[in-house]
Amino acid sequence: MAQIPPQILIEAYSQGVFPMAEDGEIYWFSPEMRGIIPIDERFHIPRGLRKALRKEPYIVRRDTAFRETMEGCGEREETWIDPVIVESYCSLFDLGMAHSFECWDEDGLQGGLYGVRIGKAFFGESMFSRKVDASKIALVHLVEWMREEGMLLLDTQWLTAHLKQFGGIEVPRGVYLGLLEEALADFGK
Numbered sequence: 522m523a524q525i526p527p528q529i530l531i532e533a534y535s536q537g538v539f540p541m542a543e544d545g546e547i548y549w550f551s552p553e554m555r556g557i558i559p560i561d562e563r564f565h566i567p568r569g570l571r572k573a574l575r576k577e578p579y580i581v582r583r584d585t586a587f588r589e590t591m592e593g594c595g596e597r598e599e600t601w602i603d604p605v606i607v608e609s610y611c612s613l614f615d616l617g618m619a620h621s622f623e624c625w626d627e628d629g630l631q632g633g634l635y636g637v638r639i640g641k642a643f644f645g646e647s648m649f650s651r652k653v654d655a656s657k658i659a660l661v662h663l664v665e666w667m668r669e670e671g672m673l674l675l676d677t678q679w680l681t682a683h684l685k686q687f688g689g690i691e692v693p694r695g696v697y698l699g700l701l702e703e704a705l706a707d708f709g710k
Contacts, residue, residue: 523604523605523608524605524608524609524612525540525547525605525606525609526612527609527612527613527616527618530609530610530613530637531613531618531639533549534637534639534642534644535639535701535705535708536551537551537555537694537697537698537701538550538551539551539644539646539678540606540609541601541606542601542602542603542605542606543601545603547605547606550678551694552678552679552694553693553694554680554691554692554693554694555676555678555679555691555692555693555694555697556676556677556678556679556680556681556684556689556690556691557674557675557676557677557689557690557691557692557697557700558645558664558675558677558684558687558688558689558690559675559688559690560664560667560668560672560673560675563688564664564687564688565686565687565688566661566687567686567687570654570657570658570661573653573654573657573658574658574661578624578626578652578653578654578658579624579625579626579631579632579655579658580624580625580626581622581623581624581625581658581659581662582622582623582625583620583621583622583623583662583666584614584620584621585621585623586621586623586630586633587610587611587614587619587620587621587635588607588611588614589623589630590621590622590623590630590633590634590635590649591606591607591610591611591621591635591647592607593630593632593633593649593651594634594635594646594647594648594649595607595647596649597649602647610635610637610646613637618637618638618639619635619636619637619638620635620636620637620638620643621633621634621635622634622635622659622660622662622663622666623659624652624655624656624658624659626652628652630651631650631651631652631655632648632649632650632651632652632654632655632656632658632659633648633649633655633656633659634646634647634648634649634656634659634660634663635647635648636663638672639705639708640704640705640706640707640708641670641671641672641673641674641703641704641705641706641707641708642672642673642674642675642676642701642704642705643663643667643672643674643675643676644676644678645663645675645676645677645678646678648660660687663675672704673700673703673704674700674701674703674704676697676701677689
């Protein structure tokens with residue numbers, strides 16, 4: 522199966538570039554304005570989600586169903602997650618550089634997210650929900666994990682209304698590249 526070699530993906534992310542597939546082609550992006558979610562005290566959990574978290578509607582796991590999480594993220598009418606993207610990120614997962622956060626209940630996998638970790642940066646790729654709040658709860662667990670790991674940067678690529686509710690902001694490419702440089706300072710040492 523065709524794929525983007527892991528070393529090319531790692532180098533691209535290290536320079537603030539990420540791929541997306543469209544009509545069987547891979548395109549590379551580095552937006553002028555970059556979406557990030559601060560993981561410090563500016564990370565915001567909406568009140569309704571706080572209530573849901575207290576009820577613990579899901580068992581949250583990390584890295585137990587990476588491929589299935591990617592496939593769930595691709596289950597939409599228009600998607601940039603094609604077989605090349607799936608195989609490429611599964612290769613990164615096999616190297617320990619990609620992760621999934623998954624929400625499970627008695628009916629199975631109900632939502633989650635996946636992304637790439639390089640140094641102290643996490644590049645969020647996509648999220649999905651089959652049941653209410655599943656992707657949001659996965660995001661909260663991602664941020665908790667990032668804090669435990671001493672990470673610095675949660676890159677969301679673009680800012681959406683969905684991500685704004687968590688304190689997501691846009692920063693110019695130059696500012697983003699400075700944050701990225703700081704997050705990758707110890708990578709490979």
